[in-house]
Amino acid sequence: MHNGKMALPRLSPHCRDETHLSCPHAWASGVRLAGRNRGSHEVMCICECHCACPVFARESVSDEDWLSGCTCPGATSRKEIHVQVREESERRRVLRQEAMAEVVALDPKSREAIFKRSKRPISDEGSN
Numbered sequence: 001m002h003n004g005k006m007a008l009p010r011l012s013p014h015c016r017d018e019t020h021l022s023c024p025h026a027w028a029s030g031v032r033l034a035g036r037n038r039g040s041h042e043v044m045c046i047c048e049c050h051c052a053c054p055v056f057a058r059e060s061v062s063d064e065d066w067l068s069g070c071t072c073p074g075a076t077s078r079k080e081i082h083v084q085v086r087e088e089s090e091r092r093r094v095l096r097q098e099a100m101a102e103v104v105a106l107d108p109k110s111r112e113a114i115f116k117r118s119k120r121p122i123s124d125e126g127s128n
């Protein structure tokens, strides 16, 4: 007999398989591009096995809240990956900025080109 509650209510694949100990609690990432909570967030597993976790019973939390708040044992390796990915993209962003700053420093003309590319008005200030 079905009790009419067949739909799985936002459980991670781990908890669906009843391998609760390996569930990272936050099991999918999403990005909101608009709205008050703009930024990346985590889709949370609502299985009761996470009831001891400080971020239990929330459907989605911000990256930060999950990284700092979640105490689930299964989350450890996912957190490591998450932090690595974030550091890597931050590192690339800094490298890009540095590379661009270098180009500008070496050749003032390239500065013009960069400004043209970004469709910003070029100021004559600073030219010889």
Ligand SMILES: [Zn+2]
Residues within 6 Å of the ligand: 014, 015, 019, 020, 023, 047, 048, 049, 050
């Ligand atoms: Zn579970």
Ligand SMILES: [Zn+2]
Residues within 6 Å of the ligand: 011, 012, 014, 015, 020, 023, 024, 025, 045, 046, 047, 049, 050
């Ligand atoms: Zn879970």
Ligand SMILES: [Zn+2]
Residues within 6 Å of the ligand: 024, 025, 026, 050, 053, 054, 055, 056, 069, 070, 071, 072, 075
């Ligand atoms: Zn947790």
